[in-house]
Amino acid sequence: MIEITARxxxxxxxxxxxxxxxxxxxxxxALIGTNGSGKSTLLQALAKVIDFKGDVKGLTGKDVAYMPQKSFAFSTSVLANVTAPCPIHRIFTERAKAKRLLKSLALDHLSKKNASRLSGGETQRVALARMLVAPHDFLLLDEPSASLDVESTLISEEVLMDYLERTGCTLIFATHSIAQAKRLADEVIVLDGGKVVERGFTDQVLENPENDKTRSFLEQFNR
Ligand SMILES: Nc1ncnc2c1ncn2[C@@H]1O[C@H](COP(=O)(O)OP(=O)(O)OP(=O)(O)O)[C@@H](O)[C@H]1O
Ligand SMILES: [Mg+2]
Structure with a gap:
């Protein structure tokens, strides 16, 4: 279990x-909430990539992978982008793994291309592949399919769920897609003005929200 207190x-x-x-x-x-509600800041605090008051318990010595909201790519091949975090002495086995990942994310035709020339959605899928090439205990993904079309979103979700099943990893992700939260999440955490206003099982929070802020946030999806 991990526990965060953060200001x-x-x-x-x-x-x-x-x-x-x-x-x-x-x-x-799933972390949900309006623009500026604090989803990215919470993920950044969990990943310890920002300074904040408070602490994160239970993450010491564990392996955390964090994917920021703005995907980035190194100016090298797509395949090298995916194997970038792998230890050099295992590069041959890791490369085979990376190729399989690229195939399952429908990116294999791009593996030799320079990643700095990819589209936004392609870059985001390469960034996801980079997260999934090694086993992690915790995966922190900030809007992992914000730039993806519907088909790529569903393919990425399948790859992600398969990874979670194989590794037993904990996933915390931010999303603006209620449908995605329903498909993936066991629990939903609703942020407003930097505070948690509601959390609970996905169906409970999304179908029967108790908090007024959650209710008005969810109502916009029925417009
Ligand atoms: N580096 C920064 N400097 C100043 N203000 C910041 C910085 N990063 C975030 N903020 C502010 O903190 C608040 C929370 O931002 P955060 O990025 O966590 O929101 P979010 O819920 O992820 O929003 P979005 O849905 O747009 O991604 C916002 O009001 C934002 O303007
Ligand atoms: Mg954000």
């Missing part, structure tokens, strides 16, 4: 104010 200010503004938010091992959590 983050930019200038005078508190953008994250979280008290003892817990995540159980092997479960899938």
């Amino acid at each position: 983050k200010k930019y200038g005078d503004r508190v953008v994250l104010d979280i008290d003892k938010l817990r995540f159980e091992k092997g479960r899938v959590y």
Whole structure:
């Protein structure tokens, strides 16, 4: 289990104010909320890529992989982008694994292409492949399919779910897609103004929200 307490200010503004938010091992959590509600900041705090007041318990020595909201690619081949985090002495086996991943993400035809010349959606799928080439205990994905078309979104979700089944990894991801939260998540965490306003089982939160903020956030999807 991991537990985070975090308070983050930019200038005078508190953008994250979280008290003892817990995540159980092997479960899938969706972070939802409006633009600026603190989803990315929470993931950044969990990944410890920003300074904040508070702490993250239970992540010491564990392997965390974090995919930021803006996907990046190194100016080298797509295949080399995917194997970038792999230890050099295992590069031959890892390369075979990376090729299989690229195939399952329908990217194999691009494996020799320079990744800096990919489309936004292709870059995002390559970034996902880079996350999934090695086993991790925790995966933190910030809007992993924001740039993807419907078919690529569903393919990526399948690859991701297969990875979770094989590794028992815990997934925490931010999304603006309620349908995606329903497909993937065991639990949903709703953020508003940097605070958790509601959390619970996916169906419960999305079908029968208890909090007014959650209710008005979800209503916009029926427009
Ligand atoms: N580096 C920064 N400097 C100043 N303010 C920041 C910085 N990063 C984030 N913020 C502010 O913190 C607040 C929370 O931002 P965050 O990126 O966590 O929101 P979000 O829920 O991920 O939004 P989105 O749905 O647009 O991705 C926003 O109001 C944002 O403007
Ligand atoms: Mg964000």
